[in-house]
Each structure stands twice: as structure tokens, then as C-alpha cells.
Amino acid sequence: MAVNTHQDGKLRIERLSGSLGAEITGIPLTAAGPAEAGRLRELLREHLVLFLPGQHLDPDQHVAFGRLFGELESHPNLDLRSERPEFFQLHARGGQGGIADEWHSDLSCADEPSVLSILQMAKCPKVGGDTLWANMYRAYETLSPAMREFCEGLSALHDADPHGHSERTAIHPVVRVHPETGRKSLFVNEHFTRRIVELSHQESDALLGFLVRWATSPRFTVRYRWTAGTIAIWDNRCTQHHVLDDFEGDRLIQRVTVMGDHPKPAAPSRWDPYIAPLSAASRHDRQLSNHLRDRAEPRGGASR
Numbered sequence: 360m361a362v363n364t365h366q367d368g369k370l371r372i373e374r375l376s377g378s379l380g381a382e383i384t385g386i387p388l389t390a391a392g393p394a395e396a397g398r399l400r401e402l403l404r405e406h407l408v409l410f411l412p413g414q415h416l417d418p419d420q421h422v423a424f425g426r427l428f429g430e431l432e433s434h435p436n437l438d439l440r441s442e443r444p445e446f447f448q449l450h451a452r453g454g455q456g457g458i459a460d461e462w463h464s465d466l467s468c469a470d471e472p473s474v475l476s477i478l479q480m481a482k483c484p485k486v487g488g489d490t491l492w493a494n495m496y497r498a499y500e501t502l503s504p505a506m507r508e509f510c511e512g513l514s515a516l517h518d519a520d521p522h523g524h525s526e527r528t529a530i531h532p533v534v535r536v537h538p539e540t541g542r543k544s545l546f547v548n549e550h551f552t553r554r555i556v557e558l559s560h561q562e563s564d565a566l567l568g569f570l571v572r573w574a575t576s577p578r579f580t581v582r583y584r585w586t587a588g589t590i591a592i593w594d595n596r597c598t599q600h601h602v603l604d605d606f607e608g609d610r611l612i613q614r615v616t617v618m619g620d621h622p623k624p625a626a627p628s629r630w631d632p633y634i635a636p637l638s639a640a641s642r643h644d645r646q647l648s649n650h651l652r653d654r655a656e657p658r659g660g661a662s663r
């Protein structure tokens with residue numbers, strides 16, 4: 360596309376970077392129905408993350424809008440007394456932690472990781488607290504043919520350690536296929552991914568270290584500066600994101616999440632899980648061993 364802005368009926372669509380992200384105006388989400396959700400899904404397949412400023416949805420409107428995209432899930436960190444179990448709110452104060460300042464795909468530690476996230480920035484600092492997203496199709500497609508083929512035969516262990524539950528683990532393909540676009544994307548991230556299942560832990564550290572750095576190269580990313588009342592919708596199957604903890608003051612996000620599915624591998628598993636006998640000192644070897652024992656499934660594709 361040669362231009363970065365175009366008008367589509369009432370919609371104005373502005374691309375925000377060469378890799379992904381578009382700002383959409385001219386669509387009030389309080390009045391959105393299945394037709395509008397269908398159009399937004401098309402735009403999401405093209406741009407991977409959409410930003411819709413000036414929406415100011417109340418929690419019921421936010422949940423109703425989210426349901427247009429599928430069944431919503433509860434977040435593992437939710438207060439169970441909440442009236443709306445699918446409505447997640449996180450209030451962070453600058454410099455005091457509590458934000459996702461590592462690259463991740465939402466809940467990749469789950470057997471069925473979140474498909475879409477729909478976030479409203481309810482309150483944001485005057486400056487700072489931007490969020491970055493990265494395009495995992497591009498991260499995969501720009502690897503060498505040899506590395507692409509190697510990675511397609513691998514799977515990786517993810518855990519919920521960032522939520523205080525390192526015993527909750529899942530195994531997903533390193534390269535997954537998007538069920539709607541048929542495109543392959545890289546599916547490892549620094550926040551939740553611990554170990555490549557088919558390699559020794561030393562080899563895994565080297566490859567995983569490379570892949571998570573590669574996946575978030577600046578040329579695959581977009582950085583968004585928030586205003587209060589903006590809704591962002593992103594596809595966790597082909598993106599990662601990272602919040603910048605560089606702000607002072609309050610930052611309040613509200614989010615609903617569309618339930619996940621089993622990531623489909625790009626290729627059948629080619630090798631068995633590998634745990635060298637002398638590497639028991641590795642915490643992630645023990646985690647992998649426990650996961651395989653608990654699931655007791657043949658070959659490495661335990662969670663596929």
C-alpha cells in the first residue's frame with residue numbers, strides 16, 4: 360500500500376508503521392454489531408493490531424463489544440468476587456511495577472492461549488507508558504530457510520511463573536499456523552517461554568535467546584502513544600506486545616479477552632523431547648520432565 364491513510368465508507372484507516380498497526384476512526388463502538396465486528400476482523404487480519412481512539416466504553420459496553428468476537432475468558436489474576444469475571448482491570452502507578460514490561464503474547468502459558476485481547480486505556484499518564492507490538496509473521500518469514508525449517512519441527516515449554524504459578528505449564532509449537540490466514544508465525548516470547556522441548560537446556564537457552572530477541576527487532580514493531588478512551592484490539596496468535604515502564608502517575612487499563620484455541624503447528628513434531636541425564640540441575644529441565652510425566656502423552660506435542 361503506497362499511502363498510509365485511506366477512507367473506507369465512514370471509516371478512516373491510518374497505518375502506523377511498516378510492519379503492523381492501524382488507527383481506525385469513524386466507528387462508534389457503542390453502536391457496533393456483528394457487521395462492524397466483521398469489518399474489524401478483516402482489518403485485524405491485515406493490520407494485526409487496531410487502535411480506536413475516543414471510545415470511552417463503560418464496563419458493560421466493553422464486555423458486550425468483546426462478545427461480538429467470541430466467548431470471553433476469565434483472567435487468572437482476577438478477583439473471583441468480581442461481578443464481571445471476564446472484565447480485567449489493572450491499575451498501575453509509575454515505577455511500582457504491576458505492568459507487563461516484558462515481551463509476551465497474552466496467556467501463552469495456557470493450553471489454549473488467548474486469541475484476541477480488547478483493551479481500553481481508561482486512564483493514562485501524560486507522557487510514557489506507551490505499548491509496543493511486534494509482527495510474528497514477519498519475525499518468522501525473515502528467518503533463513505534453514506532456520507525456518509528447523510524451528511517448524513520444534514515445540515516449547517511455557518509457564519505461568521509471571522502469575523506466580525511456575526507449575527502451570529503448556530507446550531506449544533515454536534511456529535504456529537494462523538487458522539484464519541493460513542500464515543505461519545513465531546510463537547515464543549521472553550515472558551512465558553522457558554525451554555525448547557527437543558533440545559538440551561544449553562542449546563535451548565542459545566536458540567530461545569536468539570529467537571526472542573529476533574522476534575522483537577525494531578523493524579517488526581509499532582509503538583503506540585495512548586490517550587484515555589482508546590480501545591486497542593490485537594491478535595495474540597501473530598503478535599507480541601510490551602508495555603514501557605517509563606511513566607509517573609496512574610495508568611488504568613481495562614481488558615476483555617476472547618477465548619483461545621490450541622495453536623496449530625506448522626509441521627508435525629520431528630524429534631522426541633530431550634532431557635540430558637546430567638542436566639537435572641536445570642530448573643526448566645525439571646519443569647519439562649514434570650510436564651511430560653503429568654500429561655503422559657507420547658512425543659513432544661503434549662499440548663497440541
Ligand SMILES: [Fe+2]
Pocket residue numbers: 459463464465600
Ligand atoms: Fe499483555
